[in-house]
Amino acid sequence: MSQTAREENSLEVAIVGCGIVGLITAAGLLRRRIKVKIFEQGQGLRELGTGIAFNPAAQGCLEMIDPGVTMALQFGGAVGLSAASGEDHHDCLRWIDGYNQRNENDPYFQKYYLKTNAGYRGIQGIRRDHLLEELIRILPPDTVVFKKRLVDIVDRGEGETLVLKFADHTMAEADAVIGCDGIKSKTRAMIVGPDSTAGNPTYTHVNSYPTVIPMEKAVLALGEYKAKTFHNHLGPDANILHYPVAHGTMCNVTVFVRNDENWPSDKPTALIGHRKDIEHRFKNWNPTIKDLIKMLPENLPTWAIFDLWDYPLPYYNKGRVCVAGDAAHASSPHHGAGAGMGIEDALCLSVLMAEALMKLRKTKLTKHQAISAAFTVYNDSRRTRSQWLVNSSRRICDLHQQREWADPEKCLKAESTLEEIRDRTYKIWDYDGRRMVTKALEDYDVIVSRLEKGSVPKVEVTGGERNQHVTASQCHGAEEVAPSDAEQTASTTLSQGASPTKGAKMLLTTNISVVGTLPTVTG
Structure with a gap:
């Protein structure tokens, strides 16, 4: 017409x-x-x-x-x-050591690397x-x-x-x-x-395992403050992030793992994954992370991440x-x-x-x-x-996912990139x-x-x-x-x-x- x-x-x-x-x-x-x-x-x-x-x-x-x-x-x-914790008035992203055990007296201790402030309900x-x-x-x-x-x-x-x-x-x-x-x-x-x-x-050579768990389970693994605020746990060839959703009653958890293999063109990009596969990848990580993974469903989605890079x-x-x-x-x-x-x-x-x-x-x-x-x-x-x-x-x-996070002699080199992470983050937020x-x-x-x-x-x-x-x-x-x-x-x-x-x-x-x-x- x-x-x-x-x-x-x-x-x-x-x-x-x-x-x-x-x-x-x-x-x-x-x-x-x-x-x-x-x-x-x-x-x-x-x-x-x-x-x-x-x-x-x-x-x-x-x-x-x-x-x-x-x-x-x-x-x-x-x-x-950050609102679900009741402690922070501003929403922040927190990058934290997910791999190392830095305190002999407290194996669950995690070093904070970086915190960026997005403001109230930012x-x-x-x-x-x-x-x-x-x-x-x-x-x-x-x-x-x-x-x-x-x-x-x-x-x-x-x-x-x-x-x-x-x-x-x-x-x-x-x-x-x-x-x-x-x-x-x-x-x-x-x-x-x-x-x-x-x-x-094209395949980014990273797979994700996204899921949500009850906040009560997240608190058991992470403690109340970490569970109810955004944290990104960094380590070699992987990272895990989590934050509250559903009025604070649920915790969104996403596991990212590197995969050096190519992804077959005829293979679906969305599959059903298994918790045991994740547990194997994180067997040497901080006990806090291993406890969190135990709280994930036995079967959960896994996505091969593609982009237009x-x-x-x-x-x-x-x-x-x-x-x-x-x-x-x-x-x-x-x-x-x-x-x-x-x-x-x-x-x-x-x-x-x-x-x-x-x-x-x-x-x-x-x-x-x-x-x-x-x-x-x-x-x-x-x-x-x-x-x-x-x-x-x-x-x-x-x-x-730098491998230097796991190397005591090179961890300082990895930490030198935190300022770059901060700058890239604010470039998005300040638009x-x-x-x-x-x-x-x-x-x-x-x-x-x-x-x-x-x-x-x-x-x-x-x-x-x-x-x-x-x-x-x-x-x-x-x-x-x-x-x-x-x-x-x-x-x-x-x-x-x-x-x-x-x-x-x-x-x-x-x-x-x-x-x-x-x-x-x-x-």
């Missing part, structure tokens, strides 16, 4: 993926009166009951996206990482599944459509909507598509092309399609900032799309121009910082979301002004290594050349697949159009 047949002064966005970033992005767009539909390939919400934490920068962005999201955190049981932890349940409650009931596995996105050109094609042979239309579909993103593959290595996930994306958008969160910059979890970085993306996209909607109502820009320009600014605003996180997360893991928004809006205004004046021969619609452009004739509505009937019929798919048949019957639903089964094409 042509955009002229739809509401000219409205925007309809399709989000691919119903994870944390997808839901929060939807909340931000809806708050700004932009129509949204989320398409999720699963049959329902799928997050495990493990923990996730939000740093000061992420929390500031959440409040700007939608105060309702901040309330969802509280209703879902978010707790400050870092809040919550169970992932509880957060998803609360986030979906703040959206209109028909926002999410499940069992929709994306197979293609078709861009039919200026004046036409994008068409999303799904594995069940249905379609949907939207003015823009935001891929929040994770590290295995189908949307990302359509942006960079099927033959590109950009965005190929080796093959980063050169750009996050192509025309009216972009990616956010892990789909754009999947990182290892050692900074605990992957979701927070996606929340920064969500704020940037929400504000820019709202600005695009305003420009549609006040200028002669087409939807294609307004959206493409917004996504270009989004790419330029977000790519450098988020790619830095991917790199820094790898580096932080190396520092956490100013308001400044990001201000700069993005200024950059967007510059592009819009040039588009209106027609003073730029080519306006780039793809960030980074840009390879697609809006031509000068498209920049100025009065000079736009009308396409021929053949050109109107022809359509270009982002993945070079077949276009939907012209005249396929469209079955409209609320906001985004969900299209019926594709007809058989003959001849």
Whole structure:
């Protein structure tokens, strides 16, 4: 359906993926009166009951996206990482010796290495599944459509909507598509092309064992203060971190172990692990850690950690399609900032799309121009910082798991890297979301002004290594050349697949159009 047949002064966005970033992005767009539909390939919400934490920068962005999201955190049981102890008024991260026994009179003694202060309720932890349940409650009931596995996105050109094609042979239309579909993103593959290595996930040679245990068990192993505050226990080729969740009634525990072997391409990245395997890896560690491991379930999830470090994306958008969160910059979890970085993306996209909607109502820009320009600014605003996180997360893991921690003669060398850990941590926390928004809006205004004046021969619609452009004739509505009937019929798919048949019957639903089964094409 042509955009002229739809509401000219409205925007309809399709989000691919119903994870944390997808839901929060939807909340931000809806708050700004932009129509949204989320398409999720699963049959329902799928997050495990493990923990996730939000740093000061992420929390500031959440409040700007939608105060309702901040309330969802509280209703879902978010707790400050130090608040459960009742002793600390500020939330802090603590790095501590998890390996050595430094006191002959007290084998459980652990040396504190580093403490970083995030301020009052500066870092809040919550169970992932509880957060998803609360986030979906703040959206209109028909926002999410499940069992929709994306197979293609078709861009039919200026004046036409994008068409999303799904594995069940249905379609949907939207003015823009935001891929929040994770590290295995189908949307990302359509942006960079099927033959590109950009965005190929690679194994980090680290496996994680995430779980939650009752706080009572954590207290028995760690003591009350350690159990109810964030601690990261460092040692050779491994580290263990924990923090309170679920209003302080549960303790989230994640074990990270290095694996020098390659991960087979046909092997699932999520498996069921066994406590005995972890116990063997930590048999020489401090007794406190061995006691904690005894409290873990006999069977627990194990994840092979992949990221986009080796093959980063050169750009996050192509025309009216972009990616956010892990789909754009999947990182290892050692900074605990992957979701927070996606929340920064969500704020940037929400504000820019709202600005695009305003420009549609006040200028002669087409939807294609307004959206493409917004996504270009989004790419330029977000790519450098988020790619830095991917790199820094790898580096932080190396520092956490230095073999020098176990060598009395080299431990001092390992301790000399603590300042680097501190600096990298504060670079994440001290980010100013308001400044990001201000700069993005200024950059967007510059592009819009040039588009209106027609003073730029080519306006780039793809960030980074840009390879697609809006031509000068498209920049100025009065000079736009009308396409021929053949050109109107022809359509270009982002993945070079077949276009939907012209005249396929469209079955409209609320906001985004969900299209019926594709007809058989003959001849």
